[in-house]
Amino acid sequence: MASRAKATILDIAREAGVSKSTVSLVLQGSGLIRPETALKVRKAIEDVGYVYNRGAANLRKAHSNVIGMVINDLTNPFFAEMAVGMERVFQSAGIVPFIANTAESPVRQEEVLKSLMEQGVAGLVVSPARGTAPGAFRRLETAGVPVVFVMRRLPESRIPVIAPDNHRGAYLATAHLIGKGHRRLAFFGGSPDLVVYHERLGGFREACEALGIAPADRLVFEGETSRKGGIACLETALAMAEPPTAALCFNDAVAFGVLLALRKRGLEPGVDFAVVGFDDVAEAEHYMPALTSVSVNTAGLGERAAHVVLKMIQSRTTRAEDHIGAVNLVVRESCGPDRDGTRRAGMGDAA
Amino acid sequence: MASRAKATILDIAREAGVSKSTVSLVLQGSGLIRPETALKVRKAIEDVGYVYNRGAANLRKAHSNVIGMVINDLTNPFFAEMAVGMERVFQSAGIVPFIANTAESPVRQEEVLKSLMEQGVAGLVVSPARGTAPGAFRRLETAGVPVVFVMRRLPESRIPVIAPDNHRGAYLATAHLIGKGHRRLAFFGGSPDLVVYHERLGGFREACEALGIAPADRLVFEGETSRKGGIACLETALAMAEPPTAALCFNDAVAFGVLLALRKRGLEPGVDFAVVGFDDVAEAEHYMPALTSVSVNTAGLGERAAHVVLKMIQSRTTRAEDHIGAVNLVVRESCGPDRDGTRRAGMGDAA
DNA sequence: TGCCTTAAATGGAACGTTCCAATAAATCAA
DNA sequence: TTGATTTATTGGAACGTTCCATTTAAGGCA
Numbered sequence: 105m106a107s108r109a110k111a112t113i114l115d116i117a118r119e120a121g122v123s124k125s126t127v128s129l130v131l132q133g134s135g136l137i138r139p140e141t142a143l144k145v146r147k148a149i150e151d152v153g154y155v156y157n158r159g160a161a162n163l164r165k166a167h168s169n170v171i172g173m174v175i176n177d178l179t180n181p182f183f184a185e186m187a188v189g190m191e192r193v194f195q196s197a198g199i200v201p202f203i204a205n206t207a208e209s210p211v212r213q214e215e216v217l218k219s220l221m222e223q224g225v226a227g228l229v230v231s232p233a234r235g236t237a238p239g240a241f242r243r244l245e246t247a248g249v250p251v252v253f254v255m256r257r258l259p260e261s262r263i264p265v266i267a268p269d270n271h272r273g274a275y276l277a278t279a280h281l282i283g284k285g286h287r288r289l290a291f292f293g294g295s296p297d298l299v300v301y302h303e304r305l306g307g308f309r310e311a312c313e314a315l316g317i318a319p320a321d322r323l324v325f326e327g328e329t330s331r332k333g334g335i336a337c338l339e340t341a342l343a344m345a346e347p348p349t350a351a352l353c354f355n356d357a358v359a360f361g362v363l364l365a366l367r368k369r370g371l372e373p374g375v376d377f378a379v380v381g382f383d384d385v386a387e388a389e390h391y392m393p394a395l396t397s398v399s400v401n402t403a404g405l406g407e408r409a410a411h412v413v414l415k416m417i418q419s420r421t422t423r424a425e426d427h428i429g430a431v432n433l434v435v436r437e438s439c440g441p442d443r444d445g446t447r448r449a450g451m452g453d454a455a
Numbered sequence: 456m457a458s459r460a461k462a463t464i465l466d467i468a469r470e471a472g473v474s475k476s477t478v479s480l481v482l483q484g485s486g487l488i489r490p491e492t493a494l495k496v497r498k499a500i501e502d503v504g505y506v507y508n509r510g511a512a513n514l515r516k517a518h519s520n521v522i523g524m525v526i527n528d529l530t531n532p533f534f535a536e537m538a539v540g541m542e543r544v545f546q547s548a549g550i551v552p553f554i555a556n557t558a559e560s561p562v563r564q565e566e567v568l569k570s571l572m573e574q575g576v577a578g579l580v581v582s583p584a585r586g587t588a589p590g591a592f593r594r595l596e597t598a599g600v601p602v603v604f605v606m607r608r609l610p611e612s613r614i615p616v617i618a619p620d621n622h623r624g625a626y627l628a629t630a631h632l633i634g635k636g637h638r639r640l641a642f643f644g645g646s647p648d649l650v651v652y653h654e655r656l657g658g659f660r661e662a663c664e665a666l667g668i669a670p671a672d673r674l675v676f677e678g679e680t681s682r683k684g685g686i687a688c689l690e691t692a693l694a695m696a697e698p699p700t701a702a703l704c705f706n707d708a709v710a711f712g713v714l715l716a717l718r719k720r721g722l723e724p725g726v727d728f729a730v731v732g733f734d735d736v737a738e739a740e741h742y743m744p745a746l747t748s749v750s751v752n753t754a755g756l757g758e759r760a761a762h763v764v765l766k767m768i769q770s771r772t773t774r775a776e777d778h779i780g781a782v783n784l785v786v787r788e789s790c791g792p793d794r795d796g797t798r799r800a801g802m803g804d805a806a
Numbered sequence: 807t808g809c810c811t812t813a814a815a816t817g818g819a820a821c822g823t824t825c826c827a828a829t830a831a832a833t834c835a836a
Numbered sequence: 837t838t839g840a841t842t843t844a845t846t847g848g849a850a851c852g853t854t855c856c857a858t859t860t861a862a863g864g865c866a
Contacts, residue, residue, distance in 0.1 A: 123816045153597050158573040159510030160852035163821045200570035202553035219551035222509040246504050474846045511822035514851045
């Protein structure tokens with residue numbers, strides 16, 4: 105069905121009674137063509153149902169204008185928000201980025217990167233999968249493809265990074281908890297294979313140190329960075345002889361899990377146990393109770409990353425400066441209503 | 456920095472002391488090559504850091520093995536889940552799909568489709584943007600590119616559709632509400648520019664009809680298909696002289712909004728007002744209260760769609776059968792605990 | 807009129823692959 | 837040995853663009 109053997113630039117040249125070069129010029133919007141000729145050509149394009157073959161074009165000009173966004177987990181609203189931020193700027197630059205999901209698998213990531221390279225991408229914004237090997241991006245580097253990391257970084261790598269100030273965010277959040285009168289604190293979720301983990305945990309520790317929390321009163325529970333992980337962390341924490349009374353969570357997903365688990369145990373979040381999240385995803389504001397969280401300006405960082413890669417492509421360099429985004433703590437309900445050392449007794453501890 | 460002027464098949468042919476044809480054969484895993492030769496070639500590839508140019512290859516063989524997934528809203532966890540389902544099957548077919556987001560904008564969608572065509576996609580799975588014009592996919596059709604719609608359909612189109620049985624889902628949910636003793640029902644959220652809306656609303660109406668709810672007692676409130684939309688619907692519904700006591704929501708996002716708004720008003724979801732969602736996103740199970748919702752097997756439909764497009768590509772056809780997926784109601788807490796006509800009075804109507 | 811300049815359009819080579827037809831080498835049958 | 841067959845390898849044309857160097861057409865000026 106439909107016109108077989110897809111039309112080429114030559115077909116439309118014949119149709120319009122001009123040369124293929126003229127058609128090419130029109131396609132590129134060159135001003136050298138007489139307007140009426142251009143019109144004639146455009147009409148022919150329409151009539152024939154011609155579709156431009158970017159592969160053939162790239163063969164000649166090696167200037168692909170395809171940009172890839174490699175995301176570690178599209179299911180996670182946090183990364184989805186970030187992706188949308190990036191898209192916004194690519195769109196206004198007239199570029200359609202291709203998104204690929206690695207589902208947190210380094211193997212899958214390798215496939216994805218390979219495919220993207222074969223496609224001839226002009227640049228890449230990557231949020232690397234957990235457990236990415238140090239050399240995973242060497243291919244890209246030697247090929248001279250601009251790459252920027254966003255949100256996550258690799259242990260040792262020269263690739264520019266756009267990320268929030270995790271250390272400071274964790275510090276702020278921890279200080280808030282301590283200010284609320286908590287003296288035995290936990291850090292919930294995450295694991296050391298993520299650089300971000302060390303940064304956030306570092307901020308937590310430094311705040312404890314600075315504000316007089318004894319090392320024995322800083323509890324860290326590794327776990328999945330998901331709701332499930334949060335539930336698990338809370339369970340094991342509360343099973344301790346002397347459980348913590350508050351937790352800074354690795355991210356909001358963990359925090360939501362904690363909130364859930366508290367409810368399930370008949371405990372009142374914010375009253376019986378304070379929790380603060382990290383990332384401030386859209387849902388945090390609408391949760392019950394609304395989650396106190398460290399806002400990192402997710403979409404903004406995405407936009408920034410997109411801008412950086414665009415600039416790198418334009419100036420044909422593979423280097424750029426890191427960017428550490430400002431963070432701030434947005435206080436909602438999950439750490440209790442007031443800050444007067446005497447924590448309210450829950451109004452009945454039944455559900 | 457690094458090896459300039461990227462290597463081609465010829466460079467590696469020279470390096471390995473064979474002809475370009477041999478290299479090409481190796482690249483394609485042809486069995487015609489002596490194993491030792493193949494090895495030599497592969498080593499050269501590694502040494503030189505060669506990257507395959509798929510564009511050049513497609514020029515000759517027109518067999519792109521690129522598949523696109525065009526999603527209307529990646530921020531929506533529902534569509535993200537679906538996308539992940541599709542990815543799973545593409546991955547196991549050795550294909551890296553490119554995902555593109557249209558952000559529910561027909562204009563953006565057009566750009567995306569154009570770009571994908573230029574890239575020479577072999578096939579497309581599309582969840583069309585709301586308000587897509589009837590002719591938006593003509594280009595693809597005349598080009599003979601296999602396309603399948605997933606979740607959403609266009610008013611009149613020959614493109615195969617993979618979607619849940621919306622009508623039946625809505626019927627089931629409505630019947631459940633009526634079984635719980637509700638006699639004045641609302642349908643919350645959505646708008647008529649979506650075919651899905653008509654299907655779900657149709658199921659709602661049919662159930663009301665069949666189970667003896669008078670037309671005057673069926674209230675429909677259009678609104679955004681988001682949390683915000685749900686909040687708005689509830690507000691205007693409760694402002695009525697004789698408000699409904701239960702609502703079927705267009706999707707889970709709307710339902711979450713309703714739950715939220717109820718809480719904010721000091722009403723107990725499930726007790727003072729029953730709500731059932733649609734789609735059964737992962738979060739429904741973990742919400743407070745857990746949301747009763749129509750499960751559509753999101754990821755499964757995604758997988759199905761992926762399979763269909765794969766088969767279409769393989770058999771070079773542009774037609775396939777529609778597939779209507781089974782649905783079922785999963786009952787949780789948001790419609791109250793028991794079904795004995797006498798609805799429990801809330802235990803105190805304060806929050 | 808003839809010459810110069812500018813504007814518009816064009817032919818051809820090149821890009822990196824695939825695939826066909828052809829060759830070369832090795833094996834086999836007689 | 838010769839011819840046929842099989843196994844490995846190879847050169848060349850083609851794919852649909854871009855871009856450079858040219859050509860052609862149209863004015864402008866003396």
